[in-house]
Amino acid sequence: MTADGRATADERTIVVVPHTHWDREWYEPFQRFRLRLVALLDEVFERMERDPRQRFTLDGQLAAVDDYLEVRPERRDQVAALVADGRLAVGPWQILLDEFLCSGENIVRNLELGLRRSAGFGGAMPVGYLPDMFGHVAQMPQILAGAGLAHACVWRGVPERVRTSAFAWISPDGTAIRTEYLHGGYGNAAGLVDNPALVPRRAAELAERLAGWRSDDGPGTPMLAMYGADHGAPAANTPDLLAGAAEQTGLRLRVGTLSEYFADQPTEVTGLPEVHGELRSHARANILPGVYSVRAHLKQAMGRAERCVERYAEPLAALWYDRSAQRFLDMAWIRLIEASCHDSVTGCGCDETAEQVATRIAEAEQLGRAVHDLVGARRAAETPRDGHVVFNPTPRPRTVLVRLDVALPSAGTPVALETGAGVVVPTQRLGVTPTVLADDSCDETDLPMVLARVHGVELYGQEITRWSVSPPEEVPAGSPASSASSSGRPPRSGTLTFHVASHGDPTFDVAEVRAALAAVTAAPNGGGRDEASGPDGGVPDRDRRWRVRILAEPRAAVAALVEVPALGWTSVRPVPVPAPSIVSPSSVVARGRMLDNGLLRVDVADDGTLLLHTPAGLRVGGIGRIVDGGDVGDSYNYAPPATDSSIDKPQSVRTAILHEGPVVAVLDVLRTYRWPVGAELAAGSRSVRTESVTVATRLELRAGEPFLRVATSFDNRSEDHRVRVHLPLPSRADTSYAQGQFAVVARGLTSEGGCGEVPLPTYPAAGFVAAGGADGSLAVLLTQPSEYELVDGGRELALTLLRSIGMLSRNRNAMRDEPAGPQLPTPLAQCRGERTAEFALLPFRGSWHTAGVSAAAEAYRHEVLAFAGAGPAGGALPPDRAGLWCDGDGVVLTSVRDRDGLVEVRMVAERPRDTTAIIGAGRRVRAARRADLLGRPGAILPIGADGAVRLPLRAWEIATVQLDLESP
Numbered sequence: 001m002t003a004d005g006r007a008t009a010d011e012r013t014i015v016v017v018p019h020t021h022w023d024r025e026w027y028e029p030f031q032r033f034r035l036r037l038v039a040l041l042d043e044v045f046e047r048m049e050r051d052p053r054q055r056f057t058l059d060g061q062l063a064a065v066d067d068y069l070e071v072r073p074e075r076r077d078q079v080a081a082l083v084a085d086g087r088l089a090v091g092p093w094q095i096l097l098d099e100f101l102c103s104g105e106n107i108v109r110n111l112e113l114g115l116r117r118s119a120g121f122g123g124a125m126p127v128g129y130l131p132d133m134f135g136h137v138a139q140m141p142q143i144l145a146g147a148g149l150a151h152a153c154v155w156r157g158v159p160e161r162v163r164t165s166a167f168a169w170i171s172p173d174g175t176a177i178r179t180e181y182l183h184g185g186y187g188n189a190a191g192l193v194d195n196p197a198l199v200p201r202r203a204a205e206l207a208e209r210l211a212g213w214r215s216d217d218g219p220g221t222p223m224l225a226m227y228g229a230d231h232g233a234p235a236a237n238t239p240d241l242l243a244g245a246a247e248q249t250g251l252r253l254r255v256g257t258l259s260e261y262f263a264d265q266p267t268e269v270t271g272l273p274e275v276h277g278e279l280r281s282h283a284r285a286n287i288l289p290g291v292y293s294v295r296a297h298l299k300q301a302m303g304r305a306e307r308c309v310e311r312y313a314e315p316l317a318a319l320w321y322d323r324s325a326q327r328f329l330d331m332a333w334i335r336l337i338e339a340s341c342h343d344s345v346t347g348c349g350c351d352e353t354a355e356q357v358a359t360r361i362a363e364a365e366q367l368g369r370a371v372h373d374l375v376g377a378r379r380a381a382e383t384p385r386d387g388h389v390v391f392n393p394t395p396r397p398r399t400v401l402v403r404l405d406v407a408l409p410s411a412g413t414p415v416a417l418e419t420g421a422g423v424v425v426p427t428q429r430l431g432v433t434p435t436v437l438a439d440d441s442c443d444e445t446d447l448p449m450v451l452a453r454v455h456g457v458e459l460y461g462q463e464i465t466r467w468s469v470s471p472p473e474e475v476p477a478g479s480p481a482s483s484a485s486s487s488g489r490p491p492r493s494g495t496l497t498f499h500v501a502s503h504g505d506p507t508f509d510v511a512e513v514r515a516a517l518a519a520v521t522a523a524p525n526g527g528g529r530d531e532a533s534g535p536d537g538g539v540p541d542r543d544r545r546w547r548v549r550i551l552a553e554p555r556a557a558v559a560a561l562v563e564v565p566a567l568g569w570t571s572v573r574p575v576p577v578p579a580p581s582i583v584s585p586s587s588v589v590a591r592g593r594m595l596d597n598g599l600l601r602v603d604v605a606d607d608g609t610l611l612l613h614t615p616a617g618l619r620v621g622g623i624g625r626i627v628d629g630g631d632v633g634d635s636y637n638y639a640p641p642a643t644d645s646s647i648d649k650p651q652s653v654r655t656a657i658l659h660e661g662p663v664v665a666v667l668d669v670l671r672t673y674r675w676p677v678g679a680e681l682a683a684g685s686r687s688v689r690t691e692s693v694t695v696a697t698r699l700e701l702r703a704g705e706p707f708l709r710v711a712t713s714f715d716n717r718s719e720d721h722r723v724r725v726h727l728p729l730p731s732r733a734d735t736s737y738a739q740g741q742f743a744v745v746a747r748g749l750t751s752e753g754g755c756g757e758v759p760l761p762t763y764p765a766a767g768f769v770a771a772g773g774a775d776g777s778l779a780v781l782l783t784q785p786s787e788y789e790l791v792d793g794g795r796e797l798a799l800t801l802l803r804s805i806g807m808l809s810r811n812r813n814a815m816r817d818e819p820a821g822p823q824l825p826t827p828l829a830q831c832r833g834e835r836t837a838e839f840a841l842l843p844f845r846g847s848w849h850t851a852g853v854s855a856a857a858e859a860y861r862h863e864v865l866a867f868a869g870a871g872p873a874g875g876a877l878p879p880d881r882a883g884l885w886c887d888g889d890g891v892v893l894t895s896v897r898d899r900d901g902l903v904e905v906r907m908v909a910e911r912p913r914d915t916t917a918i919i920g921a922g923r924r925v926r927a928a929r930r931a932d933l934l935g936r937p938g939a940i941l942p943i944g945a946d947g948a949v950r951l952p953l954r955a956w957e958i959a960t961v962q963l964d965l966e967s968p
Contacts, residue, residue, distance in 0.1 A: 012207050013222040013252040015261040016242060018234035019057035021132060021186055022064045024095065026343040027808055027822050029352040033231075034067050040233045041068050045078060048087060053239040056082075057089040057228075057258045060129030061096045062114045063338070065121065084122030089257035091115060091124030092149065095341050099130075099137040100292065100764040101299060101785045102340040103306045104741035104958075105895050105906070107137070108933050110337045111147050115934065125259045128152040128177070131186035133342050135287045138277040139742040141179075142171035142958055146933035150267040152179040153258070155186055156287050157279030160754055165224070166215040168269035170276045172743050172956035173909075176269045180262075182226060183213045185285065189225035193234075193241045200248040207251055215272065222264050278745055280763070283754035288348070288636040288820055292764040293722075293787040293803040295347030295354055295635075295829055296837070301361045302345050303766075303784025306336060308368035311393045311862055315567055315896035316375040318903050319883040320968075325371045326898065332367035335360040348635040348821070350808060351828040376867035379569055382878050383869035385503045387573030389878070391865040392564035395886035395893045400864050401664060401702050402562045403430065406574040407501065411435065411554040415574040417562065420877035424575065425560045428663035433555040437462075437500070441493075444544040447517055450496070454510045460550055463504025469516045470495040471523070472544050493545040494520060501553040502868060559663040561703060564864060567883030567896065568922060573869070587662035588703045593655050595665045595701040595708070600843070602699060602708055608653040608671040610699070610841075612708065618776040618843050620730045624710070626650075626695050627798070628675050630686045631722040634807040635829060636820040638722060638760065642684035647673055648726075650695075662703065669697040679720035691717040707781060707842035707856055712801060719830045723802040726791070730776030730843060733794040737848050739767030739857065742894065742908045742958050744848065749794055756817030762789045762800070768857040770848040771797055779853045781840035781860040801837045804830045849911045854892055882922030884963075891917045891953070899935050902962040909953035917959065920948035924966040931960045 020040065025033055041064075048054040058064050069076050082088035094114035099107060118124030128144035128151065130136060135157040144152055152169055158181050169179040182188060189206055193199050210223040227234055235241070242253040280287060292299075309332045317325040343349050344357045376391070383389045388404050408415060411432075417425040437460050442450065457463045472494035496517070521544075564570045588597035593604035603611040610623040629646040633639030650671035658666040674690040693714050700709040712725065736747050753759035769788050770779035780788070780799060787800040806829065809821035840860045844851040884903065886893045890911030897904050909915050919928075928949045930938035941949050941961065953959055 012211065013254070014203070014207060014210065014225050015222045015254055015256040015264075016189060016192065016225045016227050016238070017057050017256060017258055017261060018055055018238060019186070019226060019228035019258070020059055020232055021228065021230050022059045022061070023230060023343050024063055024067065024341055025353045025356065026349045027824055028350065029356055034071070036231060037064060038068055038071050040231070042072070044233050045075060045082070047236050048082060049078065051239065052087070053255060055087050055255045055257050055260070056234070057125070059096065060091065060125060060127070060131065061093045062091050062117050063095040065090055080121045083118075086257065086259065089125040089259045090121055091118030092126070092128065092147070094337050096130075096132065097337075097340040098291070098342040098346050099133055099140065100135065100740065100766075101345045102302065102336070103310065103766070103894075104137075104139065104143075104908075105310050106306060106336055106340055107143060107741060108906075109333050110340065111143065112934050113333070113337060115147065125257070126150070127258055127262050129258060130154045131182065132156070134289070134291060134346070136279040137741045137743070138745050139171050139173075139956070139958065141169045141177040142173055142175040142742075143933065145175050145177055146958060148932070148934070150178065151262045151265065152177050153182065154179060154279060155182040156285040157281055158284050159275060159279070159281040159752060160283035162273050162275060163213070164215045164273060165210070165213040166265075166272055168272040168274045169279075170274055172277060173954055173958070176274075178265070178267050178269050178272065180224060180265070181213070182224075184209070186226050187229040189227040190229045192225065192227050193238055196241055199241045200245040203242070203245040203251055203253060204249050207249075222261060224261050281752040282757045282759040283752050285755055286757040286816060286820065288757075289760060289762050290633060290637040290803065291346035291348050291635060292762070292785060293638070293800040294805060295831065296800075296802060296835070297831065298345055298347050298354065298357060298361070299786070300784045301358060301365070302339060305361045305365035305368065307783075307861060308365045308372070309333065309336065310895060312865065313368040313371035314898075315393065315883070316372050316391065318896055318898040319567060321375045321378065323898060323901075325374060328367050328371050332364045335364035335367070339364070347829065348808065350824060351826050354828060372865060376865060377870070380867040380870045382871055383571050384573065384871050384875040384877065385869045385873045387571055387869040387877055388866050389569055389571045389869060390562060390564055391569055391867075392567060393862045393865070394858055395566050395884060397563065397566050397882075397885070398859065399561050399563045399704065400859075401559055402572070402864055402866060403557065403559050404572070404866055405433065405555055405557050408554040408556055408574070409576050414577050415556070415558065416577045417558075417560045417572040418575045418877070419562065420571045420879050424577075425562055425572070426577075427558040427560040428659070428661065430557040430559055430659060433552065433557070435552050435554055436549070437552050438548065438550040440548045442546050442548060444521060444546055447496070447521075447546060450548050451510060451514060457504045457506060457508045459498055459500055462500035462502060462552060464498055464508045465501050465504050465553070466499045467513055468497045469513070469520060471520050472546075493547060495547045495549065497549045497551065499551050499553070503873065561663060565880050565882035565922070566885035569878075569881045571869070571877040573877060588665045588701050589661045590657045590659065590665035590667050593667070595667055595699060597665070597701050597703050597705070599704070599706045600701065600708060602701060604655055604667065604669055604699075606653065608650055608669050608697070612841065612843050614843055616845065618730055618845060620728055620776065620778060620843060622728045623841065624697060625726040626671065626673070626723065627726055628673065628721055628723050630676070630679055630720060631803055631805055632679050632681060632720055633813055633815060634805055634810045634820070635826065636809060637757070637813050637815040638762070638803060639814045641679055641686060642814075645676070645686050647675055658698075664700060664702045667699045669699065671695045671697070675718045675721065677718050686721075693717060705859070707840045707860065709838075709840045709860070711836060711838045713834060713836040716802060716804060716832050716835050719804055719806060719832070721804050722800065724798045724800050727778060727780065727797045727799065727841070729772045729778050729795060729797060731773035733771035733773055733777070733790060736763070736769055736771040736788070736790050736797070738763060738765035738769045738788070739854065739910075740765065742910075743956060744854075744910060749790055758815040760789070760815065762787050767861070768853055769797065770853055776843060776845050777848070777851075779842040779844060779848065779856070781842060781857045783838055783861055786839075799839065802831060802835055806830055849890060854890065854910055858892065884919070884921045886917060886919050888917040888953070889915045891915060899962060903965055904931065904935060904960060904962045906958065906960045908958045909955055912955050914952065914954050917951045917953055918948050919951065919961055919963070920946070921963065921965050923968060925949065925963050926966055927964040929962050931962050933958070933960060935960070935962070937962065
């Protein structure tokens with residue numbers, strides 16, 4: 001050791017980790033990358049079979065093993081033997097994800113699946129390896145520790161103040177995990193053995209670089225050298241070259257896996273530099289924040305699919321079905337996990353990759369819908385066919401808006417909804433369904449074709465309730481049909497009428513209709529017979545016409561406020577009332593350009609922006625200004641043209657009331673703009689040519705809700721631009737609070753820079769973002785991961801609706817020094833066509849965690865499900881049935897699932913102070929216990945006299961509880 005305490009060459013141990021960073025799909029689609037993966041691993045595994053010194057780390061994701069073995073199944077035993085022998089490191093992840101663009105539950109399932117399946121090959125690498133994610137979420141240390149991992153390993157996002165190879169990364173709940181910083185990235189030794197003659201010199205230089213980052217763990221503690229890069233294999237003679245370099249330099253150079261390296265590392269974090277929360281600094285590596293707004297439709301689809309599986313399908317199957325649906329849920333999760341890859345849902349791949357990702361997400365949602373429809377059908381079978389059964393996906397009872405299509409006693413008759421408890425709930429009529437589905441005229445010879453439209457009891461998507469045949473009568477002279485006869489005789493016309501409804505007469509037989517028509521067509525008609533057969537052997541007459549009518553029962557779309565138990569069911573059916581009912585005292589009204597429900601008033605200004613004000617006197621105007629500006633960046637980084645021009649003033653504004661209340665009021669605001677059609681890249685400006693674009697903003701205010709629902713849509717006819725909605729705040733903000741993955745993260749007005757990437761303070765949020773000050777705040781409630789920024793010195797919040805770009809990466813990007821990938825055109829990333837964004841606006845006073853923002857976001861994201869009854873008509877409505885409740889100040893439910901016959905509930909204490917979760921069920925809780933994130937059992941929990949479990953939670957703790965419920 002030298003006088004300054006540094007290790008001499010012969011005391012320095014470097015573990016050289018041969019590896020590949022494998023992008024499953026990126027600038028080429030999945031199958032083309034897999035072709036290269038198979039060739040690479042064929043070479044690596046053959047070499048490892050010949051030389052026992054060889055080691056290989058397969059990028060921390062088991063997906064690469066799966067993708068390989070699907071092509072080379074005969075290699076499975078060899079792969080398992082290499083893993084069991086410690087020479088091949090696989091897992092712990094199923095796939096290397098983007099942490100901000102999937103739910104926290106998706107992160108947990110990814111890790112759970114990767115660890116479980118890696119165990120089938122001999123064991124997972126016991127390291128939270130996160131080499132190339134574009135930043136890291138705040139709760140990752142708690143997630144990794146909850147799965148039994150003692151180490152993390154990261155590159156991007158580490159702040160400048162970290163000056164050692166190891167630091168203590170601390171989650172909001174206080175969980176700390178020893179974390180290795182990959183100084184220089186996951187390829188910090190990539191060129192070590194490229195030139196055999198230079199290996200000793202490069203090894204010595206590498207040792208000097210790494211020694212400068214050594215943590216204070218003693219001079220002999222091994223240092224980590226990552227020998228690998230994207231999609232490449234290590235040199236076959238690596239062990240020999242390193243052995244030679246060790247002899248010449250005195251360094252201790254050994255080939256190892258990441259597992260072997262971390263086996264020699266301590267787990268203690270005392271004395272290490274501390275980093276709290278998320279890692280999103282630009283100081284040491286690009287974090288490429290533009291991925292959170294490119295191809296926004298992928299983010300929207302991911303949000304929908306995750307909610308469908310996590311909060312509808314899984315809880316329904318766990319609480320209200322048997323385990324036969326589990327395989328559908330497993331398939332859905334595999335697709336969601338695959339879509340979460342850091343080059344997939346991010347949208348920073350080629351167009352083919354984006355299309356494949358969209359397909360996987362769509363399939364996941366379809367599988368989730370299949371499961372909740374399966375469960376809904378079982379509940380519907382217990383409900384009379386004139387009723388509906390309604391499911392509440394939230395863990396608290398709620399009075400919620402229900403939209404239903406109901407049968408009316410007669411056209412125009414007002415109805416209310418009667419619940420299973422006998423409560424009559426007033427309704428608002430939203431629309432009337434047409435009753436005349438068809439009213440056609442045809443020749444008698446065409447009647448067989450008409451009857452061919454009947455399939456069993458089904459006709460035009462409904463079921464036949466009754467039918468009638470009126471024999472032909474002479475058409476009065478002067479009518480349109482009076483000149484139709486070719487024989488000179490007065491034409492005659494009969495009528496065939498079908499009455500249809502959602503449920504028909506199961507005894508209906510179309511043969512009876514044929515027989516009735518045959519009797520008519522066989523009757524004497526004064527000549528003019530045709531030789532063709534009639535509907536049942538009769539002889540049709542071309543002089544006879546038939547009127548064919550299909551009449552549906554009168555139906556209407558109605559809205560009502562219905563009380564539904566926690567994660568449970570209620571049933572309703574329409575009943576006639578003397579006159580339209582009024583909802584009171586929290587009725588909502590639309591009048592002129594105003595919406596008001598007593599909790600929030602919305603006024604539309606002449607320019608189409610909004611003024612929000614509450615009864616407590618909180619007012620904020622100018623809300624919803626649409627700003628269109630240029631973007632000549634790429635899928636990784638927004639970049640405005642050198643000479644930008646922003647358009648934020650509409651040429652015209654129109655409003656229209658769609659629904660006036662009293663349950664729900666809807667107002668449309670139509671603003672017309674002229675946006676440049678594209679960018680003039682050579683000139684560094686936007687095009688002078690423009691397109692007329694109408695931005696339609698639908699405002700919806702419901703009775704009893706303190707927030708305004710907003711849906712903005714437009715036909716995107718332009719390219720190379722960014723569209724944001726600007727939301728002035730009631731008071732200036734220095735900090736924003738964004739709900740993400742098991743946490744709400746505080747962020748300032750600036751972002752730390754230092755690595756050649758302009759640190760734009762644009763950030764992702766998944767559930768909501770809130771900002772403001774002493775005079776009030778504004779929360780934006782979200783249904784999908786979205787990009788936002790505090791602008792104008794913290795006076796406004798800007799939410800990105802669309803970022804339209806045409807290149808995967810640009811070699812020259814004003815916001816980034818170096819390319820982030822190949823310069824490939826991505827025309828589909830221009831996102832032309834109809835684009836829609838949905839969010840809600842909640843003005844409030846106080847802090848976000850005392851003002852009910854999380855609860856409002858939960859209610860906004862999770863609408864009820866309704867299923868039409870399928871049981872015998874007129875029967876009694878089934879009683880309300882509660883499923884499971886999870887309550888407590890700041891307690892947010894994230895998962896309800898079946899775990900080997902137990903109901904597993906996951907929640908997070910989403911607040912900065914300790915709290916208590918209260919968990920109960922609609923049936924008796926026989927036993928309860930804690931579990932870790934992988935479902936492994938923990939401490940037994942007491943059950944109170946009221947049958948509920950009370951679980952103390954520290955602030956920001958993620959907790960998992962398993963319940964043994966009495967059989968229903």
